[in-house]
Amino acid sequence: MIFELLLIVMIGLIAVAINLKDLVHAVIVLASADVIIALIFLLLAAPDIAITQVAIASGLTSLIFIVAIRKSIRREE
Amino acid sequence: MDTIVKTTARIMFPFILMYGIYITLHGHLTPGGGFPGGVIIATGFALLIIAHKESRVEHTFRQISFIDAKSIAGFGILLLIMFGIFFRLNIIQVEKSLGILGGLTLPSNIFGTIMVATTLVIIVYSIIKE
Numbered sequence: 001m002i003f004e005l006l007l008i009v010m011i012g013l014i015a016v017a018i019n020l021k022d023l024v025h026a027v028i029v030l031a032s033a034d035v036i037i038a039l040i041f042l043l044l045a046a047p048d049i050a051i052t053q054v055a056i057a058s059g060l061t062s063l064i065f066i067v068a069i070r071k072s073i074r075r076e077e
Numbered sequence: 078m079d080t081i082v083k084t085t086a087r088i089m090f091p092f093i094l095m096y097g098i099y100i101t102l103h104g105h106l107t108p109g110g111g112f113p114g115g116v117i118i119a120t121g122f123a124l125l126i127i128a129h130k131e132s133r134v135e136h137t138f139r140q141i142s143f144i145d146a147k148s149i150a151g152f153g154i155l156l157l158i159m160f161g162i163f164f165r166l167n168i169i170q171v172e173k174s175l176g177i178l179g180g181l182t183l184p185s186n187i188f189g190t191i192m193v194a195t196t197l198v199i200i201v202y203s204i205i206k207e
Contacts, residue, residue: 047108051100055116060197063123067205 003040010036021076027065034058078128086128093121101190105182114186115193122194123201131205140202143195150191157185 013033020026034057041050101114126134161181 048110048113051108051113052116055113055120059120060116060123063120063127064201064204067127067201071207 002043006036006040006043023069023074023076024066027062027069031058031062034061082128086124090121090125093124094118097121097190097194101186102183104186111186111189112193115190116197118190118194119197119201122198126198126201126205131202135202138198140199143198143202146191147195147199150188150195153188154185154192157181157188 010033013029013036017026017029017033020029035054037057038050038053041047041053097114097117099114100109100117101111104110104114122138125138
């Protein structure tokens with residue numbers, strides 16, 4: 001039950017991230033979706049993978065996205 | 078970036094570094110290890126590099142010193158593997174009899190952390206100076 005609920009919330013967050021026009025806000029929403037994936041890993045009894053998922057997908061990838069946005073334009077269209 | 082981001086990055090940097098070192102040094106007893114600790118340390122450096130101007134940060138943390146640390150850690154991993162082959166030791170698995178020291182797992186975690194952290198910091202530097 002809780003897995004389906006978390007997956008529905010994650011898909012909703014990713015849909016919000018696709019539809020946002022400000023790309024920095026989209027990066028932040030995508031990072032929170034990755035935190036929910038890490039929570040699912042933690043509930044499946046894999047804390048190693050959860051730590052790595054939070055550190056990479058929600059930490060380092062967001063910073064690299066922000067660097068790429070800073071070298072390009074911030075608003076879509 | 079603006080003043081709030083700069084001040085927050087400067088205050089949070091030692092705590093992020095301390096958490097990464099804790100994940101590494103306690104990695105053979107609890108979840109964690111070389112790769113997550115290295116990624117967390119690299120995230121701290123990347124936050125500092127992105128928040129400030131890269132010319133100010135490079136005055137303290139130069140890119141060439143990260144390359145030096147990476148080559149030293151690679152030599153350490155090579156030495157550890159040759160040591161393990163020579164004495165027929167298992168460097169991947171935790172030896173329960175050694176308890177908190179963890180045998181050869183602790184030095185291999187430390188060298189792996191230095192490798193991962195320096196590699197990711199060099200990648201961030203080369204992206205931002207493009």
